[in-house]
Amino acid sequence: MADIQYNSKEIVILGAGGLGREIHSWIQNDKNTTYRISGFRDDNFSSLDMYGLRDMLLGSLSSVEDRENVLIGIMDCDFKSSLFENLKKKNQIEICGYIHESVIVGIRSNFGEGVVLFPKVVISCDVEIGDATFINLGSQIGHDVRIGNCVSIMPNVDLGGGVVIEDNVFIGTGATILPGVKIPENSRIGAGSVVVKSIKKSGTFFGNPARKIF
Template sequence: MEDIQFSKINVDIIGAGGLARELLSWINKDEHAFMKINGFWDDNLEALMPYEMTHEVLGNIAAFQSGNVLMGIMNPHVKEKILEGFARNTSINVLSFFHSSIILGERTNIGKGVILFPNVIVSCDVNIGDGTFINLGSQIGHDVKIGNNVSIMPNVDIGGGCVIGDNVFIGSGATILPGVKIERNTRIGAGAVILKTIKKEGTYFGNPAKKIF
């Protein structure tokens, strides 16, 4: 029987920093990712100078006017602003990328422009908003609601029934206990343990986590 050949779609990555280059790496390593990356779009070329880029930086983000894109931006507020601009341009198609190693439970609803890195586990009855990024090995419990433009770093454990507001950043190895709600625009530090609901936005560190800023 003749092998079926699948053509890859052309995609650009918004951002060219560490997260964007990681994203490119996982796409290249995943035989089920039928994407051909053209290059990066980034506004901070000076910050990229120490790195050897395997793909061309094609220009500033505002210059991108049409085509398929993946979001390689970590900062939730920057990501939100870019996606708001793209939403006004019908020629730009914001794609999602789910690595083939992830596990998704039943009745999981996932928005537009979501990135799920390898070995992410999402339980049942979970809602994930637009523009959200979940890094390596993080676990999302049942009945969790995650807002738009959230960035979750590696090995984060979010317990069942949690509600994560828009534009939240959760650092590596953080633990969010079941039923906790986190106010929008909040930053959770690496390794923090969140025992109770966070009602005031800010930056939280420690075990148990306390508001630092």
């Protein structure tokens, strides 16, 4: 895990929206990473125009080249999952991860390919995080937590000890998942929600305590 972003290489950020640009900014200001960003790939690049970054557009998401080093900066879980699977079929594509220098990681915690951890995230001991999962600013992940593939966790989320988050789950800003709770795949947890017991069937949940709304 410690060497996740310390091998010097040129990388391409997949996604040119807010998340992709945030990743770009954190890497640019991180003294501990040796990544060099060559640009973005996306089908919608309007925000690059808005912020004067159009010259960093390298092409569409479908134009990823063989032997390219990529970092996924996409929040939508379903789209991210589809993109990840397509990338795995290409020749010699390396899906890179990024851990900001301020992140705290406990012992015996393991990460899959393409994990992105933003500043001030705290990962406790014995945590497992799957491929292409993203955790935003200030979130706290308790001991023995299991997080699946292509999960997106927004800022200031608190996952209690022993929580299980299955694949393609989105967790909104400030949500709390109490210890031992399980969230099934493809679920959506609204901002500020408190999940007090395991969810049996996928859906969209909101409130305190969280209830299914869709």
